[in-house]
Amino acid sequence: MKILIINGPNLNLLGTREPQIYGTSNFENYLGELRQEFKEINIDYLQSNHEGDLIDALQIAADKVDAVILNAAAYSHTSIALADTVKAIQTPVVEVHISNIFARESFRHHSYLSAVCKASLSGFGLRGYAMAIYYLKHENN
Ligand code: DQA
Secondary structure, eight states: OEEEEEEOTTGGGTTTSSHHHHOSOOHHHHHHHHHHHTTTSEEEEEEOSOHHHHHHHHHHHHHHOSEEEEEOGGGGGTOHHHHHHHHHOOSOEEEEESSOGGGSOGGGSOOTTTTTSSEEEESSTTHHHHHHHHHHHHSOO
């Protein structure tokens, strides 16, 4: 099984960015842990700060991977374009937010992606990515 993790804007700064909210681990280190935990799964990773690049990545992933885990970061709260892409492709997409978006500012409470994704996880820290992989591995999408 092949899964692509796509992280959006500012998630390249994990580890130093607001550590009280996002923790002190950078994503590359965590990715190593994920690959250890799910040795049987081919986990690809891409991060971009640019909305169009995230859209391109989703479109390209559509034929190449079995599922996508998407943390579109702030674009989750603004991007109808990204939601349209998730709707346009057949590949199952699981939304992940590291922080609990419902416990934060009200502008973070709504995500355009939640309704178009297979499932949505928020507030589990980096473990949310592992939980998403666990779900994708065990569900018949
Ligand atoms: C985030 C939550 C978003 O509101 C925020 O803009 C992010 C990260 C999260 O993973 O908790 O950049 O998606």
